[in-house]
Amino acid sequence: MKTRIAVMVSGGGTNLQALLDAWKSGQFNQAEISLVVSNQEKAKALDRARAVHVPALFLNPAQYKDRQAYDQQLLKSFQENKIDLICLAGYMRILTTVIVRQYEQRIMNIHPALLPAFGGEGMYGLHVHEAVMQSGAKYSGCTVHFVDEGTDTGPIILQAVVPVLDHDTPDKLAERVLIEEHRLYPRAVSLFCEGRLQVAGKRVLIKEKA
Numbered sequence: 001m002k003t004r005i006a007v008m009v010s011g012g013g014t015n016l017q018a019l020l021d022a023w024k025s026g027q028f029n030q031a032e033i034s035l036v037v038s039n040q041e042k043a044k045a046l047d048r049a050r051a052v053h054v055p056a057l058f059l060n061p062a063q064y065k066d067r068q069a070y071d072q073q074l075l076k077s078f079q080e081n082k083i084d085l086i087c088l089a090g091y092m093r094i095l096t097t098v099i100v101r102q103y104e105q106r107i108m109n110i111h112p113a114l115l116p117a118f119g120g121e122g123m124y125g126l127h128v129h130e131a132v133m134q135s136g137a138k139y140s141g142c143t144v145h146f147v148d149e150g151t152d153t154g155p156i157i158l159q160a161v162v163p164v165l166d167h168d169t170p171d172k173l174a175e176r177v178l179i180e181e182h183r184l185y186p187r188a189v190s191l192f193c194e195g196r197l198q199v200a201g202k203r204v205l206i207k208e209k210a
Contacts, residue, residue: 003031003193006083008091009038013045015089015185022186031193035081071098100149105199107147110185112177115143119152129170140164142181144188157188157204
């Protein structure tokens with residue numbers, strides 16, 4: 001049985017595109033991207049999904065009384081589509097326990113910094129890269145991690161390091177980090193689909209290929 005993946009998006013969807021490209025090229029031989037979901041009706045990411053005939057679902061948060069009710073509908077969609085793994089790819093809402101507890105160690109997120117530094121509420125997009133540069137850090141990067149009930153606090157799966165250059169701007173740093181995001185996320189998903197990720201406390205162990 002193939003691992004059925006849902007990708008959650010809010011914007012342009014370049015990380016979604018990296019996952020779609022990896023899937024179509026055969027990197028996920030044991031998986032398929034079965035659903036793309038967005039909280040934004042005009043998210044370009046939905047068009048990326050439709051272009052390769054992946055079901056694209058818009059769920060309007062304004063139609064639900066609170067975040068829990070919204071996530072109940074999300075959960076229903078995941079269950080109806082028999083989703084095994086959820087990938088957050090620029091999804092700009094924090095998942096509630098409604099989903100996190102049902103999909104423990106089966107939700108991944110990509111963050112544009114080296115967690116646990118520069119994570120938490122408010123740390124997204126250019127805000128992250130601005131904070132990195134203001135801190136004087138010499139290195140940044142990106143992190144793929146499992147999602148838990150905190151914000152950017154789940155076990156780290158993979159990281160990639162990018163130097164912060166002397167004449168960088170937040171935009172230039174973001175561009176270089178994004179290149180690594182597009183490489184790292186498909187790799188993490190492949191490891192999951194191969195059954196090679198084992199969570200031991202706050203660490204994720206990568207098992208040898210069978």
